[in-house]
Amino acid sequence: MARADTLAWEHGLRGYDAVHLASAVIWREAPGESVTLATFDKQLWEAAPKAGLAIWPETPP
Numbered sequence: 001m002a003r004a005d006t007l008a009w010e011h012g013l014r015g016y017d018a019v020h021l022a023s024a025v026i027w028r029e030a031p032g033e034s035v036t037l038a039t040f041d042k043q044l045w046e047a048a049p050k051a052g053l054a055i056w057p058e059t060p061p
Helices: 002-011 015-029 042-050
Strands: 036-038 054-056
Touching (some): 002 015
Parallel strands (some): 036 054
């Protein structure tokens, strides 16, 4: 939850979007593998690469 709180403030995300982004970031950090976040939410789509995640779709929703 602390990571989601930080990401919410950093990227201006709503609650569940911040939790989704935090989950993907933590998942990426655990095994050291790349993680692709699939989203059609524009704010989450813009925040994901800033947090070090690949995104899908490649063009903005």
